[in-house]
Amino acid sequence: MRAGRSGSAVVLAGTLALGTFTAPTAEAADTGITVSNLVLNNGKPIxxxxxxEVTPDFAFRKTWPSGVKAGDANTYPFLYRGTTAAKGYEGDDGIHMSYVITYSDYSPSQCEGELYIDPRYTLDSNSDATTWKIGVMARIWKNGQSKSTEYLTGFGTVRVKRAAKVTVNASPEPVAKGKTLTVAGTITRADWVRHKYTGFGGKSAKLQFRKAGTSTYTTVKIVKANSAGALKTTVTASADGYWRWTFGETDTTGGATAAGDYVDVK
Known part of the structure; x- marks a missing residue:
């Protein structure tokens, strides 16, 4: 992974992540800042x-020592992996993002904001699709100078996943009742190295059918894609309706469902 662009506010290091996670309270001994109830993206994978660009929301509760102005008690959420929190925030072994945060002038304060992820600048390896740790950088300022800085941990882990797509094409259209209908498609997923969608080889997908005039899809069979991500199978045409491919998320990749392809059966 590499450092990303600065946004409208502070630049931080980390990853995208999800999993509704309400973090325990963490306190920075030197700064006296505490952070609790940290939640990312309402518990959904990123x-x-x-x-x-992807901008998952976050929220947390913060307190700081008496005598310190709200604007001088800074807390910057970030995500990192495979290293210490300090290196994840300060170096290139985290994904650098910016965020906007709002809070009150009174302690305790409810803070809200969003992380900023641009895959063109912050992701350069498909191995970034994995589990990441959540950290918060806590810093106290005095007279415009940084007085003390700490990296709070213990907020759990989250995952970042590659987006996926699936297409569908049923033919021939129209088709005679009782004849063979061929349903094809292709599964692809985001490749963060080549910055394009490439075949998701070996992934299994459900072939589903929804009869015209109804609202529910039924799974007809499960088909495994070839090494290039191509899907293909045959069925017997019995009624007008919609055909689609669908599959769920994996540890590294999101799920996808194709828009139904309507076939008129004569």
Missing amino acids: IVGISA
């Missing part, structure tokens, strides 16, 4: 594609 799914990242190849170009669209």
Whole structure:
């Protein structure tokens, strides 16, 4: 991973992550700042594609020592892995992001904001799709100078996942009742090295059918994609309706569902 662009506020290091996680209270001994009830992205995994910016929300509760102004007690959430929290925040072994945060002038304060992830600048390895740790940098300022800095940990872990897509094409259209219908498609997922969607080889997907005039899809069979991510199977045409491919999330990749392809059965 590499450092990302600065946004409208502070730059931080970390990862995307999810899993509704309400963190325990962590206190910085030197700064006296405490952080508790940290929640990221309402408990959903962060799914990242190849170009669209992703901005997961976060919220936490903060307290700071009496006699310290609110603006001088800073807390910067970040995400990191495979290293210490300090190196994750300060170095290139975290994903650097910026965020906007709001809080009151009174302690305790409820803080809210969002992390900023641009895959074009902050992700350069598909191995970044993994478990990350959550940290908070705590800093006290005095007279415009940094007085003390600490890195709070113990907030649990979150995951970042590669976005996925799936297409569908049922043919021939129209088709005679009782004849063979071929349903094809392709599963792809974000490649953060090449910055494009590439085949998700070996992934299994459900072929589903929804009869015209109904609202529920039913799974007909499960098919495994080839090494290039291609799906293909045959079924017997019996009624007008919609065909689609769908699959769920894995540890590294998000799920996807194709829009239904309508087939007229004569």
